[in-house]
Amino acid sequence: MIFSKSFGYALRGVLYIEMAGESKSMVQLDEIARELAIPRHFLGKVMKKLVKEGVVNSLKGPFGGFSINEKTKETSLLQLVDMTGEPEEFSSCVLRLRKCNAKNPCPMHHQIESLRQQWQTLLTSTTIGDLIRKDMPDFIKSIAVI
Amino acid sequence: MIFSKSFGYALRGVLYIEMAGESKSMVQLDEIARELAIPRHFLGKVMKKLVKEGVVNSLKGPFGGFSINEKTKETSLLQLVDMTGEPEEFSSCVLRLRKCNAKNPCPMHHQIESLRQQWQTLLTSTTIGDLIRKDMPDFIKSIAVI
DNA sequence: TGATTAAAAGATATTAATGTCTTTTATTGT
DNA sequence: ACAATAAAAGACATTAATATCTTTTAATCA
Numbered sequence: 490m491i492f493s494k495s496f497g498y499a500l501r502g503v504l505y506i507e508m509a510g511e512s513k514s515m516v517q518l519d520e521i522a523r524e525l526a527i528p529r530h531f532l533g534k535v536m537k538k539l540v541k542e543g544v545v546n547s548l549k550g551p552f553g554g555f556s557i558n559e560k561t562k563e564t565s566l567l568q569l570v571d572m573t574g575e576p577e578e579f580s581s582c583v584l585r586l587r588k589c590n591a592k593n594p595c596p597m598h599h600q601i602e603s604l605r606q607q608w609q610t611l612l613t614s615t616t617i618g619d620l621i622r623k624d625m626p627d628f629i630k631s632i633a634v635i
Numbered sequence: 636m637i638f639s640k641s642f643g644y645a646l647r648g649v650l651y652i653e654m655a656g657e658s659k660s661m662v663q664l665d666e667i668a669r670e671l672a673i674p675r676h677f678l679g680k681v682m683k684k685l686v687k688e689g690v691v692n693s694l695k696g697p698f699g700g701f702s703i704n705e706k707t708k709e710t711s712l713l714q715l716v717d718m719t720g721e722p723e724e725f726s727s728c729v730l731r732l733r734k735c736n737a738k739n740p741c742p743m744h745h746q747i748e749s750l751r752q753q754w755q756t757l758l759t760s761t762t763i764g765d766l767i768r769k770d771m772p773d774f775i776k777s778i779a780v781i
Numbered sequence: 782t783g784a785t786t787a788a789a790a791g792a793t794a795t796t797a798a799t800g801t802c803t804t805t806t807a808t809t810g811t
Numbered sequence: 812a813c814a815a816t817a818a819a820a821g822a823c824a825t826t827a828a829t830a831t832c833t834t835t836t837a838a839t840c841a
Binding site for chain 1: 798799800801802806807808809810
């Protein structure tokens with residue numbers, strides 16, 4: 490496993506807001522949680538973080554809910570990973586060896602470092618908007634419930 | 636984070652047994668845990684699994700401890716990952732999207748699949764013996780305590 | 782046989798991630 | 812102001828990974 494459930498919830502949640510927001514201004518937690526089969530209150534906490542970070546907007550009260558903003562589509566997956574609190578992710582030696590770094594590399598350091606770089610690049614260069622643009626029709630199925 | 640602590644303990648533990656075993660026939664849990672700064676009893680449980688899988692040998696009683704066997708150096712890192720119980724690892728979509736597979740791929744499916752493949756290949760083709768052979772002198776520092 | 786040693790096994794504790802439930806706060810319309 | 816709505820916030824429960832402690836089992840030696 491690479492990403493936390495929280496990350497998956499955040500990503501699918503934002504994507505759902507993007508999609509459902511095309512036909513209405515506000516998308517409510519109830520609907521998102523129901524359609525994506527995500528625990529409602531837990532999703533609420535995850536979304537709260539994204540609101541604090543400015544990735545999506547929210548409004549309380551009647552006709553309230555969540556909506557996308559200028560930042561939403563520009564947000565990279567790596568940012569989303571950070572916001573949903575992956576503790577260190579790729580920071581230390583994935584083999585969990587000590588004192589492993591470029592100067593004193595473990596035997597697999599360079600190979601792993603290459604993969605890590607590719608992975609990091611992919612996550613940094615891919616934005617939420619990219620995911621929307623690519624192949625929307627099939628993709629809609631991907632974020633929905635099983 | 637990619638691998639569990641258990642995996643790291645297992646790998647460092649086996650490597651320590653390999654190294655320390657050069658000068659004595661049996662390496663004891665006490666010594667391994669102390670030198671690698673790993674919780675003793677927890678390491679014991681991890682090592683127990685490896686013994687059950689035949690990756691290392693163990694002997695109870697005085698002059699007992701752990702020792703390597705024919706299988707030790709041939710064991711791949713992927714096998715070690717499995718033995719230390721990563722639940723699913725790379726099995727489903729890392730973005731945690733549903734219904735994501737080769738036929739109905741999520742937008743990042745192919746890029747991620749490529750990285751996953753590289754990673755899997757690396758873990759499958761690298762054995763514990765490989766880690767020992769590569770650059771032992773510096774490497775010894777890597778598995779030891781901070 | 783009995784004492785000692787060390788792994789194996791079992792029971793329990795801690796911690797972080799996840800999940801659930803209740804209360805509070807902000808917004809809207811009457 | 813009041814009722815209704817929906818997110819925010821807080822309290823608590825569950826689960827899995829990790830950690831600790833105790834008891835049991837197997838081996839050695841005197």
